[in-house]
Amino acid sequence: MGGDHGPSVTIPAAINFLKRESDAELILVGLQDVLHAELKKCHADAHPRVTVQHASEQVTMDDPLEVALRRKKDSSMRVAIEQVKDGKAQACVSAGNTGALMAVSRYVLKTMPGVDRPAICTIMPNMKDGPTYLMDLGANVDCEPHHLHQFAIMGSVLAHAMEGIARPTIGLLNVGTEDIKGNEVVKATIPLLQADHARGKLNFYGNVEGNDIFKGTTDVVICDGFVGNVMLKAIEGLARFFKTVLTTEFKRNPVTMLGALIARSALKRITKRLNPARYNGASLLGLRGLVFKSHGGADVEAYEWAIRRAYDAAKNDVQQQLADLIAELMPRETTTIG
Amino acid sequence: MGGDHGPSVTIPAAINFLKRESDAELILVGLQDVLHAELKKCHADAHPRVTVQHASEQVTMDDPLEVALRRKKDSSMRVAIEQVKDGKAQACVSAGNTGALMAVSRYVLKTMPGVDRPAICTIMPNMKDGPTYLMDLGANVDCEPHHLHQFAIMGSVLAHAMEGIARPTIGLLNVGTEDIKGNEVVKATIPLLQADHARGKLNFYGNVEGNDIFKGTTDVVICDGFVGNVMLKAIEGLARFFKTVLTTEFKRNPVTMLGALIARSALKRITKRLNPARYNGASLLGLRGLVFKSHGGADVEAYEWAIRRAYDAAKNDVQQQLADLIAELMPRETTTIG
Numbered sequence: 001m002g003g004d005h006g007p008s009v010t011i012p013a014a015i016n017f018l019k020r021e022s023d024a025e026l027i028l029v030g031l032q033d034v035l036h037a038e039l040k041k042c043h044a045d046a047h048p049r050v051t052v053q054h055a056s057e058q059v060t061m062d063d064p065l066e067v068a069l070r071r072k073k074d075s076s077m078r079v080a081i082e083q084v085k086d087g088k089a090q091a092c093v094s095a096g097n098t099g100a101l102m103a104v105s106r107y108v109l110k111t112m113p114g115v116d117r118p119a120i121c122t123i124m125p126n127m128k129d130g131p132t133y134l135m136d137l138g139a140n141v142d143c144e145p146h147h148l149h150q151f152a153i154m155g156s157v158l159a160h161a162m163e164g165i166a167r168p169t170i171g172l173l174n175v176g177t178e179d180i181k182g183n184e185v186v187k188a189t190i191p192l193l194q195a196d197h198a199r200g201k202l203n204f205y206g207n208v209e210g211n212d213i214f215k216g217t218t219d220v221v222i223c224d225g226f227v228g229n230v231m232l233k234a235i236e237g238l239a240r241f242f243k244t245v246l247t248t249e250f251k252r253n254p255v256t257m258l259g260a261l262i263a264r265s266a267l268k269r270i271t272k273r274l275n276p277a278r279y280n281g282a283s284l285l286g287l288r289g290l291v292f293k294s295h296g297g298a299d300v301e302a303y304e305w306a307i308r309r310a311y312d313a314a315k316n317d318v319q320q321q322l323a324d325l326i327a328e329l330m331p332r333e334t335t336t337i338g
Numbered sequence: 339m340g341g342d343h344g345p346s347v348t349i350p351a352a353i354n355f356l357k358r359e360s361d362a363e364l365i366l367v368g369l370q371d372v373l374h375a376e377l378k379k380c381h382a383d384a385h386p387r388v389t390v391q392h393a394s395e396q397v398t399m400d401d402p403l404e405v406a407l408r409r410k411k412d413s414s415m416r417v418a419i420e421q422v423k424d425g426k427a428q429a430c431v432s433a434g435n436t437g438a439l440m441a442v443s444r445y446v447l448k449t450m451p452g453v454d455r456p457a458i459c460t461i462m463p464n465m466k467d468g469p470t471y472l473m474d475l476g477a478n479v480d481c482e483p484h485h486l487h488q489f490a491i492m493g494s495v496l497a498h499a500m501e502g503i504a505r506p507t508i509g510l511l512n513v514g515t516e517d518i519k520g521n522e523v524v525k526a527t528i529p530l531l532q533a534d535h536a537r538g539k540l541n542f543y544g545n546v547e548g549n550d551i552f553k554g555t556t557d558v559v560i561c562d563g564f565v566g567n568v569m570l571k572a573i574e575g576l577a578r579f580f581k582t583v584l585t586t587e588f589k590r591n592p593v594t595m596l597g598a599l600i601a602r603s604a605l606k607r608i609t610k611r612l613n614p615a616r617y618n619g620a621s622l623l624g625l626r627g628l629v630f631k632s633h634g635g636a637d638v639e640a641y642e643w644a645i646r647r648a649y650d651a652a653k654n655d656v657q658q659q660l661a662d663l664i665a666e667l668m669p670r671e672t673t674t675i676g
Binding site for chain 1: 480513549553561564565567573574578579580584587590591598599600602604
């Protein structure tokens with residue numbers, strides 16, 4: 001039910017996803033009449049791998065956390081997460097309110113043993129034509145070193161499970177590459193990651209800078225949720241700005257339009273390489289169950305990518321891998337600053 | 339002498355600048371033989387508005403701060419800043435090592451009364467085709483609320499003086515627009531800015547998010563130096579990634595090249611609107627003198643923009659305006675967190 005477009009996007013995306021993955025099954029959660037009507041439009045009302053689970057309420061983008069948590073107990077978001085808790089689903093995908101999704105997920109699923117705070121991880125395109133895993137993106141605005149340490153472990157497991165990288169490289173986002181650089185929290189995080197590296201448990205590359213995200217210097221980049229959130233939104237803002245300028249200038253007059261028409265294969269490839277749809281689907285990591293967040297403004301293609309990411313995570317058993325590495329590396333240390 | 343290209347870029351830029359501004363004079367600081375040779379190449383060896391000030395050393399990009407501060411007392415960087423201190427120059431421009439430039443500037447010029455920490459402010463293009471002033475960009479990685487408050491005052495004065503905006507709007511970079519959002523430092527900064535707004539002294543808009551930088555929601559965006567630095571580098575990285583993809587794809591084959599040729603007016607306008615050269619020249623604010631930092635990789639056009647920004651700042655008396663507003667608004671409060 002979530003996102004800017006609701007079932008008119010999520011249902012076609014779900015049906016496209018099922019065409020691609022012949023062993024997948026979907027439980028669609030929300031107002032059953034609306035969902036059935038949308039399924040009918042997609043000629044999939046009796047799809048053998050679709051179940052509709054009714055939920056009478058929805059969490060809106062403006063609902064305070066308290067409303068999502070305590071008042072709307074039959075929201076599509078909550079009922080979807082409960083499917084994971086009850087073992088009926090292996091993962092949940094939502095395009096709804098991020099803060100509410102995290103809060104309800106924490107409440108319903110609880111945090112994984114050894115994890116202090118779940119975090120949000122997304123992927124970014126890079127110049128090596130691979131993804132860079134980036135976290136945290138806003139779940140934790142005030143972090144201590146042991147939180148960043150846990151993010152590194154979770155990011156490493158996710159990149160390993162999703163990309164098949166044997167030992168993903170981890171970069172700590174910083175204002176310079178030397179060990180002496182950084183704010184107090186980041187500086188105190190470096191030795192924790194170095195220790196895991198020395199034990200052969202994490203492939204810690206060292207500090208990276210903002211531009212390394214797009215260079216693809218490391219497979220994973222770690223930062224606190226404040227930095228991650230404002231940076232992600234700045235990146236999205238610049239991408240939108242760039243797209244607007246490109247579109248406006250090529251549409252300016254018949255000559256430039258002709259040029260764009262002739263060069264349309266280039267423009268298509270540019271769109272494909274920078275395509276934000278391919279990078280849709282952020283993971284909420286560190287919960288006792290898989291939850292994925294789609295961009296609210298996602299279109300059918302982008303929402304399908306979010307479902308695919310959730311499917312890949314379930315198929316590659318991200319949860320078990322996470323639990324194993326955390327149990328091994330997290331002796332409940334709590335390095336606190338300030 | 340600074341930057342990736344040294345006098346082969348800075349001298350032609352200086353001569354171009356002098357052509358544009360008929361009342362300006364320049365003191366070129368560095369190895370006099372090298373500078374004279376470069377001036378000769380530009381047919382400007384006897385330019386009536388150029389003085390060469392010899393300095394026997396240079397601060398390199400790899401020099402530790404201690405070397406820049408204590409060992410190289412006759413560096414071009416230091417001698418250039420001393421010109422400002424001695425009243426021989428109204429502003430200093432350098433493409434050298436940012437950390438060294440800030441450290442030497444603080445040492446030679448000292449901090450302005452009422453300012454705890456100088457900060458670095460740059461401008462970004464936005465969708466309104468105007469600049470967004472953004473600070474701090476890395477001088478201060480651990481900030482307290484009163485530091486962010488001072489950055490807001492300095493940013494407001496700079497935008498006012500440079501753009502002629504009567505009451506520049508100030509946005510506080512945050513993870514959401516509501517007052518309850520943010521990390522502890524940011525949350526404690528909001529009431530300080532609201533108080534100045536209520537007194538009619540600062541035009542505080544409220545919280546802004548990363549994408550607002552490019553939307554042009556406010557004239558000035560304030561953040562701590564850690565956030566500003568990693569975000570700026572991420573933005574630069576993404577811009578470089580765009581440019582690479584655009585260039586590669588248009589050059590891929592004769593057809594796409596033909597398209598690009600036909601649409602070249604569009605591509606030119608795209609380059610112009612997103613042109614990083616126009617946005618070169620960051621201000622080191624809060625010192626007892628004007629210092630501007632050019633990007634190390636600046637070309638002739640970009641370096642000329644940095645000189646022009648320094649010239650505009652001197653002409654519009656940024657220093658006096660800063661001193662006045664700081665004296666008025668800074669009752670030496672020190673709101674500390676933690």
